[in-house]
Every structure is written in C-alpha cells, then in structure tokens.
Amino acid sequence: MLNQSFSRRNLFTAAATTGAAVSLLHRSDLFAAEPPKIDFSKLSPAESLVKLFEGNKRFVAGEIRAPRRDIERLREVAPTQKPFAAILGCADSRVPVEIVFDQGFGDLFVTRIAGNVASTENIASLEFGTEILGAKVILVLGHTNCGAVVATASARAVPGQISALYQLIRPAIRSAKGDVVKAIYENVKLQVQTLSEASPVLAERIAKGQLVMAGGVFDLETGIVHPVELPGVST
Numbered sequence: 001m002l003n004q005s006f007s008r009r010n011l012f013t014a015a016a017t018t019g020a021a022v023s024l025l026h027r028s029d030l031f032a033a034e035p036p037k038i039d040f041s042k043l044s045p046a047e048s049l050v051k052l053f054e055g056n057k058r059f060v061a062g063e064i065r066a067p068r069r070d071i072e073r074l075r076e077v078a079p080t081q082k083p084f085a086a087i088l089g090c091a092d093s094r095v096p097v098e099i100v101f102d103q104g105f106g107d108l109f110v111t112r113i114a115g116n117v118a119s120t121e122n123i124a125s126l127e128f129g130t131e132i133l134g135a136k137v138i139l140v141l142g143h144t145n146c147g148a149v150v151a152t153a154s155a156r157a158v159p160g161q162i163s164a165l166y167q168l169i170r171p172a173i174r175s176a177k178g179d180v181v182k183a184i185y186e187n188v189k190l191q192v193q194t195l196s197e198a199s200p201v202l203a204e205r206i207a208k209g210q211l212v213m214a215g216g217v218f219d220l221e222t223g224i225v226h227p228v229e230l231p232g233v234s235t
C-alpha cells in the first residue's frame with residue numbers, strides 16, 4: 001500500500017498535466033483532418049490527454065469527425081487493440097463516452113458503473129487497460145445530475161444491491177457538506193485518489209511517467225467536460 005505523500009505527489013503531477021492539456025486546446029489544428037492511419041499508442045500520456053479534450057471540444061462545437069467508426073476500422077483492430085486512454089465513467093445513458101470524446105473503435109478502454117466508482121472490479125479492468133493494453137491516461141468522468149450521487153446524498157432506502165454504491169460515494173458527500181453539485185466533483189477526486197492509492201500497478205506506472213490520472217465532469221446541458229482539479233494542487 002502506498003503512503004499518502006507518495007500518492008499526493010502523483011496526483012500533483014497528474015493534475016498539472018491536466019492543466020497543460022486544457023491550455024493546449026487552442027491549438028490551430030484542433031479541427032484539422034487526421035491522417036487516415038495513425039498509431040495513437042505512440043502518443044505520450046500528456047498528448048493522449050490533450051487528444052481526449054480535443055475530441056470533446058469538437059463535440060461541443062458541433063464539429064465531430066465520428067472517426068474510426070466504420071467496418072474497415074473494426075477489421076483493423078479486430079486482432080489486437082491499443083487504446084490510448086482508459087475511462088472510468090458513469091453507466092448513465094446520457095454519457096456515452098466515445099460520443100462525448102469523438103473517438104472510435106479501438107481508441108478508448110471504457111469501464112462504466114453507476115456513480116463512476118472505483119470498485120475492485122473496475123480497478124482490475126483499468127489495470128488491464130493500462131498495464132496490458134498500454135492506455136496512457138485514466139480519466140474518471142463524472143457528470144452533472146448524476147443519479148447515483150443524488151441518491152447517496154439523500155441516503156434513501158433502495159431495493160436490492162443498489163446501496164452497495166453508497167459506501168463508495170459517501171465520503172464525497174461528506175467533503176461537499178451535502179452540496180450535490182459540489183459532491184459530483186468531489187466524487188471524481190475521490191475515485192481518482194482511490195485508483196492511485198489502491199493499485200500498486202497503477203501507482204508504478206504513474207511514478208514511471210507512463211500514465212497520468214485525470215478527472216472531468218460532463219455537463220449534460222452544454223456537453224462540455226470540465227477538468228477537475230485534483231488534490232495536492234494549490235491553484
């Protein structure tokens with residue numbers, strides 16, 4: 001298990017990279033056509049993060065490319081995959097990850113669960129997506145009006161195993177002092193921290209500069225993914 005200072009240093013690095021990614025969104029080639037074939041696995045972690053946010057920028061601007069979604073691309077990646085980013089997103093039907101980031105087959109390794117929580121099984125999936133498949137970024141993607149966060153805040157009784165999610169989200173509700181809007185951001189930070197601290201596999205990749213952690217909140221009204229500043233950063 002990692003000590004706190006180690007994890008905070010990792011998060012500082014990750015957050016600083018997120019800020020750099022956002023600052024690069026004014027690049028003039030944002031809407032330029034991509035080469036027909038490009039090996040995204042050669043991108044650096046920082047470049048991979050930029051690529052994600054570029055895709056969201058296109059989506060918001062109504063300038064989507066809907067890239068790599070045809071049968072030819074599927075056949076190309078059928079034998080093997082090299083996703084450049086991994087996403088821990090919510091199961092919500094309004095947050096389809098490839099559409100939000102304007103990506104296609106073989107680009108994103110996505111695990112989705114209500115409340116975008118870092119459960120044991122999701123951590124295992126993300127370890128596979130990074131350690132085995134080589135994704136350079138893990139982005140935890142929350143969203144506005146998230147039912148899982150709202151339900152946890154209300155702490156109302158629910159049937160079956162739904163309440164199993166509550167325990168993973170409740171610390172974020174406490175951090176936000178019950179403010180649901182703030183809790184959605186706090187939940188993203190919390191899940192990033194859990195991933196960084198609970199997985200020696202991910203921690204080692206972060207320490208080696210092979211992986212960056214990032215957070216975002218998808219606004220259901222605007223389509224914008226707002227970067228989430230991570231703990232350990234004073235700005």
Ligand SMILES: [Zn+2]
Pocket residue numbers: 090091092114115116143145146147148149
């Ligand atoms: Zn949700």
